[in-house]
Amino acid sequence: MYEAYWGLSEPAFSLTPDPRFLYMSRAHEDALMMMQYAIQRNKGAAMLFGDIGLGKTTISRKLIEDLDSRTYRLVLVVNPVLSPLQMLQEILTQLNVEFKARTRQQLIQQLHQSLLECYSRGEKVVVIIDEAHLIRQTNTLEELRLLLNCQMNDQFLLTLILLGQIELKEKLAKVPALEQRLAVKAIIEPMDVVDTGEMVLHRMRVAGFTGERNVFTPDAVYQLHKASHGSPRMISTLADQALMVGMAQGVKLIDAYLMHEVCTQHLGAAA
Numbered sequence: 001m002y003e004a005y006w007g008l009s010e011p012a013f014s015l016t017p018d019p020r021f022l023y024m025s026r027a028h029e030d031a032l033m034m035m036q037y038a039i040q041r042n043k044g045a046a047m048l049f050g051d052i053g054l055g056k057t058t059i060s061r062k063l064i065e066d067l068d069s070r071t072y073r074l075v076l077v078v079n080p081v082l083s084p085l086q087m088l089q090e091i092l093t094q095l096n097v098e099f100k101a102r103t104r105q106q107l108i109q110q111l112h113q114s115l116l117e118c119y120s121r122g123e124k125v126v127v128i129i130d131e132a133h134l135i136r137q138t139n140t141l142e143e144l145r146l147l148l149n150c151q152m153n154d155q156f157l158l159t160l161i162l163l164g165q166i167e168l169k170e171k172l173a174k175v176p177a178l179e180q181r182l183a184v185k186a187i188i189e190p191m192d193v194v195d196t197g198e199m200v201l202h203r204m205r206v207a208g209f210t211g212e213r214n215v216f217t218p219d220a221v222y223q224l225h226k227a228s229h230g231s232p233r234m235i236s237t238l239a240d241q242a243l244m245v246g247m248a249q250g251v252k253l254i255d256a257y258l259m260h261e262v263c264t265q266h267l268g269a270a271a
Contacts, residue, residue: 002247006215009208013240015233017058019065021206023199023232027189028055034186035063035161039072039126043183044148045160049133049168050188053233056163059188060128063161067126073118075127080135084143091127091147108146115150115157125158133164138175145178190230197221199232200239216242219256227263238263 003010014021022028031048038046048056064074075094082090088107092099097114101107118125127147135141150157162168162182172179191199200221201214209215216224216239224242228234242254242262251258 002243003207005247006204006243007209007211008204011240012203012207012209012243013236015236017061019058019062021203022055022058022062023195023202025191025195025199027191027195028059031056031186031188032059032062034184035059036066038161038184039063039067039124039159042124042155042159044151044156045162045178045182046184046186047132047162047164047168047172047182048186048188049162049164049166051190051231052165053231054188054190055232056188057130058232060130060161060163064128071122071124073123073125075125077127077129078131080129080132080140082135082140083137084139087140087143095125111147112150112157119152119157126161127158128161128163130163131165132162133166133168133171135171138171141171141175141178145175145181148181191225191232191235192230193222193225196225196228196230196235199235200224203236203239215246215252216254216259217256220254220259223256223259223263227259227267238266241266 024032035046035048048059050056064076067074073095075091077090085104085107088104088111089099092107092111092114095114097110099107099110101110115125129144144160147158147160148156197214197216197218200216204215224235224238228238242259245262246254246258249258
């Protein structure tokens with residue numbers, strides 16, 4: 001609704017995990033690099049965790065985008081509230097393996113055979129479990145650990161990537177056999193005020209903004225960072241509302257007063 005007013009060709013602050021709009025703060029760069037390292041060096045298993053809204057899912061989409069489809073076979077589980085048997089079936093389905101087996105042992109055998117076939121073709125299988133903190137059954141986490149037993153003498157036949165909120169770390173602590181297999185552990189930290197301003201400008205430019213300077217003044221960015229606590233999701237939500245209010249008021253810049261007004265309306269007087 002406000003795109004033409006601010007010189008944009010598309011919305012700048014959509015909450016969908018579009019890798020084009022991912023602003024790579026130092027924290028995001030480090031997290032992405034660690035996940036790439038786990039995959040490229042065949043480390044077996046890795047975990048990326050952090051508070052809600054810090055960009056874990058968007059990083060995973062960027063990771064997927066960067067993987068060469070000719071080399072990597074990808075399994076992305078976005079709804080991990082599955083039993084151990086359902087998890088195996090989901091992985092087999094995404095690997096395009098037809099299965100009639102109903103027992104766990106038969107499914108494991110089919111999966112192992114499929115992984116061996118991928119290995120013989122020079123393909124590397126990557127299993128990404130998004131929102132892994134939602135896994136309810138400890139047995140499902142144990143099943144994921146057992147997937148790491150699929151290996152040759154010198155390498156794993158798949159790489160397992162777990163993404164989740166802080167409670168994922170607590171859940172894994174209850175499955176030490178899996179936790180100890182995590183060769184790479186990374187956490188995403190909130191953005192600082194500089195990254196907040198850079199993220200806003202980056203997303204505006206991706207959306208078509210060609211102005212020489214940020215329409216959000218430095219004081220507005222400070223207010224935005226303070227209210228959002230450096231959460232990219234909340235930054236996007238508040239910035240989006242600020243652009244809408246700014247258009248309604250007919251202003252050319254988002255200043256601290258307007259930003260404070262938006263933050264107060266959205267988050268309450270504590271903002």
